[in-house]
Amino acid sequence: MKKTMTTTIKHHLTDDLLMAYAAGNLPEAFSLVVATHVSLCDECRARLMEYEAVGGAVLDDAPECAMAEDSFAATMRLIDGMPADERIETSAMVRHDGNAVFPQPLRDYVGGDAEAVRWKSLGGRIRQAVLPTSKEASVRLLYIPAGMAMPDHGHKGMELTMVLQGAFEDDEGLYARGDVEVANEEMEHTPVAAPGPDCICLVATDAPLKFSGLLPRIAQPFIGI
Amino acid sequence: MNERQTSDVRWVQLVERVRSGRDQRAFAELFGHFAPRVKAFLMKSGADASLAEECAQEVMATVWHKAHLFDPERASVATWVFTIARNRRIDALRKQRRPEPEDLPWGPEHEPDQSETIALQQESEQLGRALAALPDNQRMLIERAYFGELSHSEIAAETGLPLGTIKSRIRLALERLRHEMK
Numbered sequence: 001m002k003k004t005m006t007t008t009i010k011h012h013l014t015d016d017l018l019m020a021y022a023a024g025n026l027p028e029a030f031s032l033v034v035a036t037h038v039s040l041c042d043e044c045r046a047r048l049m050e051y052e053a054v055g056g057a058v059l060d061d062a063p064e065c066a067m068a069e070d071s072f073a074a075t076m077r078l079i080d081g082m083p084a085d086e087r088i089e090t091s092a093m094v095r096h097d098g099n100a101v102f103p104q105p106l107r108d109y110v111g112g113d114a115e116a117v118r119w120k121s122l123g124g125r126i127r128q129a130v131l132p133t134s135k136e137a138s139v140r141l142l143y144i145p146a147g148m149a150m151p152d153h154g155h156k157g158m159e160l161t162m163v164l165q166g167a168f169e170d171d172e173g174l175y176a177r178g179d180v181e182v183a184n185e186e187m188e189h190t191p192v193a194a195p196g197p198d199c200i201c202l203v204a205t206d207a208p209l210k211f212s213g214l215l216p217r218i219a220q221p222f223i224g225i
Numbered sequence: 226m227n228e229r230q231t232s233d234v235r236w237v238q239l240v241e242r243v244r245s246g247r248d249q250r251a252f253a254e255l256f257g258h259f260a261p262r263v264k265a266f267l268m269k270s271g272a273d274a275s276l277a278e279e280c281a282q283e284v285m286a287t288v289w290h291k292a293h294l295f296d297p298e299r300a301s302v303a304t305w306v307f308t309i310a311r312n313r314r315i316d317a318l319r320k321q322r323r324p325e326p327e328d329l330p331w332g333p334e335h336e337p338d339q340s341e342t343i344a345l346q347q348e349s350e351q352l353g354r355a356l357a358a359l360p361d362n363q364r365m366l367i368e369r370a371y372f373g374e375l376s377h378s379e380i381a382a383e384t385g386l387p388l389g390t391i392k393s394r395i396r397l398a399l400e401r402l403r404h405e406m407k
């Protein structure tokens with residue numbers, strides 16, 4: 001039986017993001033948001049599979065580049081020398097946990113579920129945790145107590161915000177668990193965490209990382225993502 | 226029936242023989258078709274010939290070892306090989322991790338359903354024909370987005386086309402693909 005995921009998600013990934021992720025051209029930080037959303041969203045999973053199928057068709061249609069003379073034999077030697085890793089992939093399913101707040105790709109970066117996050121205070125009970133990725137873009141978890149506003153922020157470049165717990169609201173609408181907001185440079189918004197459970201979001205941005213642990217906190221803008 | 230119509234089902238059977246019987250002849254046939262394409266894919270993404278050769282061998286070795294994870298209800302063999310090659314490229318060329326979505330709870334270990342498998346493989350063959358039938362400029366943009374490791378803005382810079390034009394052409398091409406597949 002195919003177990004279906006939650007169907008309450010209203011704000012989805014764009015075609016551009018899904019195609020770039022399928023093609024393998026997204027920075028790691030954005031890929032983490034895509035993988036986390038797709039883990040919760042059957043609709044985007046289906047669209048992603050379409051984009052991967054396009055990649056397959058492109059590969060199948062591709063010109064060939066002759067392999068080296070002894071290539072097949074070399075590959076068979078490679079196969080013989082590789083450890084049989086039949087067990088490795090199935091561990092992903094063992095780790096599947098329907099009760100977790102964070103889907104597995106995010107747990108891999110955090111080193112556990114929500115309680116394992118090493119938060120740093122941004123003041124006013126707002127907290128963040130920057131996750132380690134390649135440098136071209138950055139991704140962090142934000143913790144915003146219910147009812148509190150994220151101060152105004154415009155951004156340079158693109159910003160993806162996905163809700164993992166609670167909800168937030170801005171001019172564009174209400175965003176609850178699984179929803180993704182795709183914001184661009186022109187957009188000025190003031191998200192407010194909705195009443196109820198405190199809001200935890202995953203935020204990826206290609207603007208420079210502003211909250212480095214090396215700066216004294218007092219010198220940092222209140223929130224600058 | 227043309228060659229395309231039979232080939233996708235054939236690849237599925239070959240992967241099945243690799244999975245269940247460690248069948249080297251079946252693997253050799255897969256290798257003959259996919260390895261040179263994977264190598265070309267990696268070279269277009271910026272790998273030099275020797276790195277592309279090495280990575281293509283590793284991709285094919287992964288095909289052998291992970292044959293049991295291939296699900297013919299979800300993907301064609303070409304799509305599966307593409308995702309392995311793409312991940313190898315991210316690892317070897319971009320030196321990044323690749324966050325992957327959580328697998329569906331039912332996992333890949335169920336027995337594939339024959340009619341669903343055939344339906345999926347037929348769809349993928351239609352997709353291949355639809356791609357080949359696209360106007361050249363649209364097909365080339367799609368190929369570059371997947372192959373050339375170019376973002377839309379980089380394609381724009383190289384072709385001199387504004388970003389909006391690129392995006393709308395790719396979207397148009399993908400809409401045509403979907404339409405053709407209906």
Ligand SMILES: [Zn+2]
Nearest residue numbers: 012013041044
């Ligand atoms: Zn979605």
